[in-house]
Amino acid sequence: xxxxxxxxxxxxxxxxxxxxxxxxxxxxxxxxxxxxxxxxxxxxxxxxxxxxxxxxxxxxxxxxxxxxxxxxxxxxxxxxxxxxxxxxxxxxxxxxxxxxxxxxxxxxxxxxxxxxxxxxxxxxxxxxxxxxxxxxxxxxxxxxxxxxxxxxxxxxxxxxxxxxxxxxxxxxxxxxxxxxxxxxxxxxxxxxxxxxxxxxxxxxxxxxxxxxxxxxxxxxxxxxxxxxxxxxxxxxxxxxxxxxxxxxxxxxxxxxxxxxxxxxxxxxxxxxxxxxxxxxxxxxxxxxxxxxxxxxxxxxxxxxxxxxxxxxxxxxxxxxxxxxxxxxxxxxxxxxxxxxxxxxxxxxxxxxxxxxxxxxxxxxxxxxxxxxxxxxxxxxxxxxxxxxxxxxxxxxxxxxxxxxxxxxxxxx
Amino acid sequence: xxxxxxxxxxxxxxxxxxxxxxxxxxxxxxxxxxxxxxxxxxxxxxxxxxxxxxxxxxxxxxxxxxxxxxxxxxxxxxxxxxxxxxxxxxxxxxxxxxxxxxxxxxxxxxxxxxxxxxxxxxxxxxxxxxxxxxxxxxxxxxxxxxxxxxxxxxxxxxxxxxxxxxxxxxxxxxxxxxxxxxxxxxxxxxxxxxxxxxxxxxxxxxxxxxxxxxxxxxxxxxxxxxxxxxxxxxxxxxxxxxxxxxxxxxxxxxxxxxxxxxxxxxxxxxxxxxxxxxxxxxxxxxxxxxxxxxxxxxxxxxxxxxxxxxxxxxxxxxxxxxxxxxxx
Numbered sequence: 239x240x241x242x243x244x245x246x247x248x249x250x251x252x253x254x255x256x257x258x259x260x261x262x263x264x265x266x267x268x269x270x271x272x273x274x275x276x277x278x279x280x281x282x283x284x285x286x287x288x289x290x291x292x293x294x295x296x297x298x299x300x301x302x303x304x305x306x307x308x309x310x311x312x313x314x315x316x317x318x319x320x321x322x323x324x325x326x327x328x329x330x331x332x333x334x335x336x337x338x339x340x341x342x343x344x345x346x347x348x349x350x351x352x353x354x355x356x357x358x359x360x361x362x363x364x365x366x367x368x369x370x371x372x373x374x375x376x377x378x379x380x381x382x383x384x385x386x387x388x389x390x391x392x393x394x395x396x397x398x399x400x401x402x403x404x405x406x407x408x409x410x411x412x413x414x415x416x417x418x419x420x421x422x423x424x425x426x427x428x429x430x431x432x433x434x435x436x437x438x439x440x441x442x443x444x445x446x447x448x449x450x451x452x453x454x455x456x457x458x459x460x461x462x463x464x465x466x467x468x469x470x471x472x473x474x475x476x477x478x479x480x481x482x483x484x485x486x487x488x489x490x491x492x493x494x495x496x497x498x499x500x501x502x503x504x505x506x507x508x509x510x511x512x513x514x515x516x517x518x519x520x521x522x523x524x525x526x527x528x529x530x531x532x533x534x535x536x537x538x539x540x541x542x543x544x545x546x547x548x549x550x551x552x553x554x555x556x557x558x559x560x561x562x563x564x565x566x567x568x569x570x571x572x573x574x575x576x577x578x579x580x581x582x583x584x585x586x587x588x589x590x591x592x593x594x595x596x597x598x599x600x601x602x603x604x605x606x607x608x609x610x611x612x613x614x615x616x617x618x619x620x621x622x623x624x625x626x627x628x629x630x631x632x633x634x635x636x637x638x639x640x641x642x643x644x645x646x647x648x649x650x
Numbered sequence: 651x652x653x654x655x656x657x658x659x660x661x662x663x664x665x666x667x668x669x670x671x672x673x674x675x676x677x678x679x680x681x682x683x684x685x686x687x688x689x690x691x692x693x694x695x696x697x698x699x700x701x702x703x704x705x706x707x708x709x710x711x712x713x714x715x716x717x718x719x720x721x722x723x724x725x726x727x728x729x730x731x732x733x734x735x736x737x738x739x740x741x742x743x744x745x746x747x748x749x750x751x752x753x754x755x756x757x758x759x760x761x762x763x764x765x766x767x768x769x770x771x772x773x774x775x776x777x778x779x780x781x782x783x784x785x786x787x788x789x790x791x792x793x794x795x796x797x798x799x800x801x802x803x804x805x806x807x808x809x810x811x812x813x814x815x816x817x818x819x820x821x822x823x824x825x826x827x828x829x830x831x832x833x834x835x836x837x838x839x840x841x842x843x844x845x846x847x848x849x850x851x852x853x854x855x856x857x858x859x860x861x862x863x864x865x866x867x868x869x870x871x872x873x874x875x876x877x878x879x880x881x882x883x884x885x886x887x888x889x890x891x892x893x894x895x896x897x898x899x900x901x902x903x904x905x906x907x908x909x910x911x912x913x914x915x916x917x918x919x920x921x922x923x924x925x926x927x928x929x930x931x932x933x934x935x936x937x938x939x940x941x942x943x944x945x946x947x948x949x950x951x952x953x954x955x956x957x958x959x960x961x962x963x964x965x966x967x968x969x970x971x972x973x974x975x976x977x978x
């Protein structure tokens with residue numbers, strides 16, 4: 239029986255998703271989203287530099303959002319034995335002191351409060367009939383019988399210093415534990431906390447995104463221009479360009495690229511853009527090698543012979559027929575690889591104090607500041623810029639691989 | 651007759667059992683082409699060494715300095731130091747340069763050697779498994795994991811590992827804690843920078859990828875299929891075919907490893923050779939050019955030697971590279 243178009247069953251959703259994945263829609267979409275975010279960050283850092291750089295009176299604040307606080311700020315909270323006698327002294331108290339407490343505090347407090355906003359925290363203990371006491375507290379803080387702490391800090395209390403809070407939990411026999419912690423009160427909400435200068439971490443990450451696009455474009459365009467030029471010539475004519483290319487490729491393979499980049503950074507007084515020019519030059523032999531291999535494999539194909547027979551010029555065949563129409567996948571992959579690498583190089587240079595210099599925010603500077611505070615359990619300082627770097631690099635890789643897949647599907 | 655001296659036999663993989671390939675080495679034409687190839691590659695290596703020396707000397711002369719010497723004088727001075735291996739004019743320290751260099755490079759090459767061991771030890775099984783079992787979900791997942799982590803810059807990977815070690819194990823893996831740490835801590839302090847160096851800059855992933863591609867290519871060859879049909883063990887051919895591309899990948903990655911070791915040394919607090927180079931390049935007023943030139947000589951020399959070895963091994967193991975092309 240002849241099969242008509244209507245007989246073919248519609249593709250299932252699973253099949254469609256698989257097709258979209260094969261055509262690179264998902265990586266393209268995610269990559270576009272991330273690069274769009276980077277662009278928005280660029281625009282924000284250019285237009286709203288002042289507000290983003292504003293400092294808070296409370297310096298070095300952990301993240302305000304509870305999930306991030308739990309993940310990225312973990313000071314040790316020992317349940318210290320609590321021996322302060324609530325009842326008058328009795329003989330059996332001596333015995334009570336030596337036996338371990340049955341009550342232990344099982345909840346973790348919130349460490350941040352914002353002036354004018356209600357602060358809530360419930361102390362929970364894993365024992366029957368526990369009694370809660372607030373031993374030390376800032377003005378205005380109250381605690382209910384059930385262990386709820388409520389406090390609305392005044393504007394004057396957002397002074398930058400932390401407020402000490404000591405909570406005690408007693409079991410029915412009067413034994414108990416206490417939990418001491420510091421609440422840092424700030425003027426504004428900082429979802430990802432602040433750095434040591436009191437600047438919002440989210441704003442700092444946004445400000446740092448201004449070094450993720452333009453320097454990378456400089457490096458990528460230089461490496462692509464040189465690489466396509468030399469690679470195309472070496473592949474098509476196979477004469478002196480080839481010898482030069484093989485020599486420069488071996489040289490760039492043998493000399494540590496990072497050493498040249500450090501030298502460039504010192505020579506150009508830690509200015510990022512000339513360093514990116516050097517990065518482009520360092521990257522070009524790899525691009526040229528890819529382009530050369532593609533040109534060599536395409537040169538012997540029949541359609542090129544046909545173009546030659548038709549009387550097209552060599553330049554037209556090389557740059558239009560081969561490079562532009564048939565080596566685009568190589569170019570797109572290399573372009574986004576260079577962009578991703580430029581982000582990594584900028585972060586590394588700034589971390590080594592060879593890139594963006596400290597008053598200006600960059601992710602590398604933030605990571606360097608954060609590394610010194612890892613031992614104090616203040617993980618958000620290093621994690622946020624490091625995660626932003628990973629996201630930016632992943633975005634470029636995804637966009638590149640998605641575009642390459644799109645081009646491959648169309649058969650160009 | 652053969653115009654060239656015979657090629658030294660220790661370079662022709664004579665430690666492997668005799669085969670059709672090594673028997674062909676006795677042919678005078680093969681020897682001639684091998685020697686020619688050897689001379690050509692030696693010349694290229696020398697040229698690369700000279701080029702690197704000139705490049706670094708000129709770049710060092712461009713570094714802003716408050717001295718009265720002109721650019722040309724400084725270039726000439728750097729070139730003299732680089733090509734005569736005369737590092738006598740050190741300004742900053744009173745220690746003999748070679749002692750400092752040896753001391754520092756011991757630390758650096760512990761890291762680099764460890765990273766190579768880890769990368770080869772994990773990369774070879776991964777690549778072979780991926781070639782022999784291409785549809786295995788476990789292998790695919792492991793490869794995806796490797797590729798994801800190898801795309802991260804070394805700095806970020808190192809910082810994340812430090813965060814994880816501090817948060818989960820309570821031990822910041824810096825070298826300064828080496829004396830106070832227990833045996834597990836010492837292992838962690840050594841292992842984390844080594845793993846960062848092995849996975850970062852995609853060393854491990856590149857070795858695995860190269861091995862997978864080459865092993866797939868070799869196993870697809872008609873002669874392997876013929877040998878398998880006759881129940882011949884093909885392991886010998888596989889190993890012989892896989893040594894040159896693995897060496898070539900390693901040679902290409904050595905300069906990245908050296909670059910990466912700077913970052914690893916800074917992040918994990920190891921004061922090795924790369925750390926010292928960067929320190930003597932950036933300290934104002936105390937720039938130590940002879941030390942940088944000596945370190946460059948070491949880096950480039952090692953890299954060039956490894957490149958040369960890999961090319962010679964491929965020349966020795968692949969008869970098609972040294973026999974004359976058959977006229978059509």
